[in-house]
Amino acid sequence: MSVYHAGSRAVQDRVGVRAAADHVGRSVGRGIRPVAAAFLELQPLLVLGATDPATGGVWASPLTGTPGFVRATGPHRMSVTGGVLPGDPLAEVLATDATDGRDGPDGSEGTRVGTIALDPRTRRRMRLNGRLHRTPRGFAVEADQVFSNCPKYLQRRSSYETVDRTPGEVQRGTELTARQQDFVAAADTFFLATVHAHGADASHRGGSPGFVRVLSPRELLWRDYPGNSMFLTLGNLAADPRAGLLFLDWTSGAALQLTGQARTEFGADGERRVRFTVTRVAATDGAVPLRWAPPEYSPANPWVP
Known part of the structure; x- marks a missing residue:
């Protein structure tokens, strides 16, 4: 499939970065290289983004396990042992999809999902988008x-x-809730799931605490910082406004999952802001069995007033 669809192209053209996007897009492939396979096997955390077939909402969910629970089992195939917690908004995706195989028994191509493996220790991240099928494990x-x-x-x-x-x-x-609003306002990281007609994507957003503004119990706003010029996420939102957000407490393991709709606002000053409207919330204490060291903030983080 093409790296970019019409939504991404429209944003690239509006910002004037199509040539840069074409250059960066050459790094996107279907193959899992040996260095990427080695990276996956070291990770205790994977984030999955997909659409809940029951409600049509888009969610981002955390999956955890002993390093090795995520691994490459072929040049184009990533396998995951385990799944999401009971009650997770994406539990039905893993429970109802076609059984193991490159295509389902009915000839379907599987559920479209996006995944991201992020390693805070090395400040590296890897994204893999494709078609999900259940396996025995x-x-x-x-x-x-x-x-x-x-x-x-x-x-x-x-x-x-x-x-x-x-x-x-x-x-x-x-x-x-008031507690959840405080949690979001103090966050330095969240994950963002988006979709388009032929796929899904899961990405990362980071900044200094306060980079996500809570405007009301049902509305968030964040600045879209300059990135790799691909505009996969904003391109998806241009085509389909549904989105899912995942905030993690890196100490207590609490997970806050939000689904709703997002739209990009292009300012006259050249800045872009994303406004997210919450429709449903799922919060789980102790969802992730990991306790991380305190953060060292990225030197690239813009100042937050």
Whole structure:
């Protein structure tokens, strides 16, 4: 499939970076190179982005395991042992998709998903987008797009430890509580899932605490910092405004998942801002059994007033 669809091209043209996007786009392929395979096997965390077939909402969900739970099992195939927690908004995606195989038994190509593996220790990240199928031990993704991003806006956390946690029950709502608003306002990182007609994507957003503004219990705003000029995320939003956000507490393991709609605002000053409207909330204490070291903020982070 082409690296860019019409939504990404429209944003690239508006910003005037099509040539730069074409250059960067050459790094996107379907193959999982040996260095990428080695990177995956070291990760204790993977973020999955997809559409909940029951409601049509787009969500981003955390998956964790002992390093090696994510691995390349072929030149175009990533396998994952385990899955999301019970009650996770994407649990149905993993429960109902076609059983193992490059295509489902009905000839389907599988559920379109986006994934991102992010390593705060090295400030490296890798994205793999493709088609999900269940396997006896979890699921596999047949890759359509595989690529890495630069460490810009990624906070370094030098180490982590695995802790024994019992996840709490999923707390659901249609807007952010006061506690959740404070959590978002203090965040330095979140993950963003988006979709388009032929795929899905999961990406990272980072900045100094306060870079995500809470305008109300149902509305967030953040500045879109200059990146790699591909505009995969904003391109998806131009084609389909549905989006899912995942905020993690890197100490307590709490997960805050939001689904809703997002739109990009292009300012006269050349800055871009994304406005997100919350429609549903899923919050889980102790969702991730990892405790990370305090952050060393990226030197690329813009100042937050």
